[in-house]
Structure formats: structure tokens, C-alpha cells
Amino acid sequence: MLKEIIRVNGKDGLHARPAAEFVQLCKRLKSDVKLEKNGTVVPGKSIIGIMSLGIAKGEDVTIIVEGGDEGEALNVIMELLNKE
Amino acid sequence: MLNILGKKAEKLIIYKPVKGKVIDLSEVPDAVFSERLMGDGAAIEPEGNEVAAPCDGKVLLVPKTLHAIALEAENGVELLIHIGIDTVELGGQGFTCHVNAGDPVRRGDKLISFDREAIGREGKALTTPIVITNAEEKNIEIVKLGTDNSDVLMELAVKG
Numbered sequence: 001m002l003k004e005i006i007r008v009n010g011k012d013g014l015h016a017r018p019a020a021e022f023v024q025l026c027k028r029l030k031s032d033v034k035l036e037k038n039g040t041v042v043p044g045k046s047i048i049g050i051m052s053l054g055i056a057k058g059e060d061v062t063i064i065v066e067g068g069d070e071g072e073a074l075n076v077i078m079e080l081l082n083k084e
Numbered sequence: 085m086l087n088i089l090g091k092k093a094e095k096l097i098i099y100k101p102v103k104g105k106v107i108d109l110s111e112v113p114d115a116v117f118s119e120r121l122m123g124d125g126a127a128i129e130p131e132g133n134e135v136a137a138p139c140d141g142k143v144l145l146v147p148k149t150l151h152a153i154a155l156e157a158e159n160g161v162e163l164l165i166h167i168g169i170d171t172v173e174l175g176g177q178g179f180t181c182h183v184n185a186g187d188p189v190r191r192g193d194k195l196i197s198f199d200r201e202a203i204g205r206e207g208k209a210l211t212t213p214i215v216i217t218n219a220e221e222k223n224i225e226i227v228k229l230g231t232d233n234s235d236v237l238m239e240l241a242v243k244g
Contacts, residue, residue, distance in 0.1 A: 015147075015172060020121035027220070047122060047217045048154045048162050052145045052185070 001066040002074050006081050007058060014055040018080075023047045025080060031067030033077065093241035094159055095227075099191060100237045101138045101165050101214060102130040106230055109213060114169045117213040122164060125215035126229050126238055135165060135196045137189040138214065138237060146196075147172075150179035153195050154217070159242055162218040167198055169209045178202035216240070 010018045026033045026044035033044030035053060041064070042049030055061050061081075065074045100106075107127040112118045117127070137155065144162065145154040151171035154164045167179070178199040183189060203210060214237060216224055222244035230236035 012172065017116045017121065020116055024121065045221070048144050048164065051147065051154070054148065 001064065002070050003065075004063050004074060004078065005060050006063055006078055007060050008055050008081050009057065010081075010083060011057055013057045013059065014050055014053070014061070014081075016051075018083075019047055019050045022050060022077075022080060025076065029067075029069060029073045029076075031065045031070045031073040033073065034064040036062040036064060093225075093243045096139065096157060096159060096161055096240040096242055097236055098157075098163065098214065098238045098240060099138045099235050100128060100230065101135045101195070102128060102132050102212065104128040104131045104212075105232045106237065107211065109215070112169070112211055112213050113209065114213075117166070117215065120215075122166075122213075123215040123217045123219055124226055125163075125213060126226075127211055127213040128237065130167075130210050130212050133198055133200050134194055135167060135198070135212070137191050137193045137195055138163065138165070140190050141188070143183050143185050143187045143189060143195075145185055146181050146183070148176065149174065150176045150181045150196060153181070153183075155189065160218070160222055160244070161216060161224060161240065161242060164213075164215050164217050165195075166213050166215075167196060167210070168203055169211055171203065171208050174203065174206055174208065178206070214238075 037053045141157040152166045180197045225241045227239045
């Protein structure tokens with residue numbers, strides 16, 4: 001299992017489009033992805049779960065990745081969330 | 085009773101949360117919806133100024149900006165109602181929410197009121213997409229869409 005804290009840089013945080021893109025990405029990965037903010041953990045495949053975290057620009061979120069391709073999975077997730 | 089192989093699809097009727105013309109999602113001027121990135125569904129060109137619960141269920145989420153609401157129907161179907169296009173940019177202005185996350189709702193309960201004039205003044209369209217956000221997971225299919233004058237927005241078959 002890999003865990004990494006990352007700052008979300010998109011202008012609307014993890015809202016609508018970026019959240020939807022994140023979910024699409026998680027569905028393609030073999031690894032299981034979870035997101036955590038302030039102790040609340042949600043599945044990476046749940047758009048409502050992600051939106052319920054209300055992650056704004058500049059906020060930190062913890063990515064938890066577990067599975068066969070977890071190293072590579074974490075890299076592509078970081079790339080997506082670092083995008084401005 | 086465990087009968088996975090022979091499980092019959094459950095039917096779920098999603099009523100219109102607000103009266104109005106039914107629009108195909110592909111015609112909504114926001115790619116997140118028209119490309120069905122958020123999920124499949126339909127949109128409405130609202131005639132009124134109040135969004136009501138389209139089915140019985142529970143409120144899952146109301147964003148701080150009050151321009152959308154997510155509900156869970158009794159059989160686990162998740163719906164997102166998004167009032168207007170790019171209305172997240174209004175920061176809540178023009179919207180009044182009458183429920184909180186976790187509240188149980190019955191079909192027809194008032195969820196969010198919106199000020200058509202105030203939103204229009206900001207140059208935002210009121211087109212309201214209603215999408216199913218867990219269709220793959222629950223194996224949900226849209227069987228048919230409602231017509232402009234009916235109360236029904238869509239009929240779903242839930243096979244999950």
C-alpha cells in the first residue's frame with residue numbers, strides 16, 4: 001500500500017470536471033484508490049464521495065493506493081492532481 | 085432469498101425535479117455533462133424556480149455553493165442534480181437549500197430554490213442536468229426518457 005499527501009492545484013479544486021476525470025482514471029487502474037481528507041476516506045471510483053470531500057484549490061488530500069500497479073498508479077494520479 | 089443468476093431488474097422512476105422540456109445530455113453546453121463524464125442521464129430546461137426530490141431517498145451531498153444536490157434512492161441509485169451551467173462560479177448566490185446531507189426525502193419534497201433573474205443576470209443558463217453517478221457499479225440502464233409534458237424524467241432498470 002502506498003500513501004501520499006498531495007496538494008490539489010486545479011482552479012476549482014476537485015470539483016466536477018477534475019473529479020470526473022479522477023474517477024475515470026481510477027476505473028482504469030488495477031489498483032484500488034482511496035482519497036482521504038480530515039479523516040474521511042472515500043473510494044476513488046465514487047464521484048459523489050470525492051465531491052463530498054469538498055477539496056478546494058490549494059488543499060491537501062491523502063491518496064491511498066493498493067494493488068499490483070500501485071507505483072505507476074500513484075504516478076498518474078499525482079500527475080492529474082498537480083495539473084493547474 | 086439469494087437468486088443472483090435469475091435476478092430481475094428493478095424498475096425505478098425518476099420524476100422531473102422541476103417542470104420543463106427534456107433535453108438530451110449531449111446537447112448540454114458543458115462537456116462534463118455532454119460527454120457523460122459525470123454519468124448518463126438527461127437534462128431539463130426548467131420552467132419553475134424550485135427543485136424537488138425526483139424520487140424517495142436520502143440527501144448525500146449539498147456543496148457549499150448550493151447549485152447542486154446528490155441523492156441516493158432507496159435501491160442505491162445515486163443521482164446528481166446540477167442546477168444551471170457553470171453555476172459553481174456564483175458561489176451560492178441565487179440559491180437557497182432547504183435540506184442537509186443525511187436528510188431522508190420523499191418524492192416532491194422541496195430541495196433547492198433558485199432565483200431565475202439573479203442567475204440570468206450573471207449570464208448563466210438554467211439548463212439542469214440530472215445524472216446517475218453510479219450506473220456502472222449498480223448496472224443501471226436508462227430504459228426510456230420522459231416527454232416534455234410528462235412528470236417523468238426517466239425510467240431506470242437497476243440490475244445490480
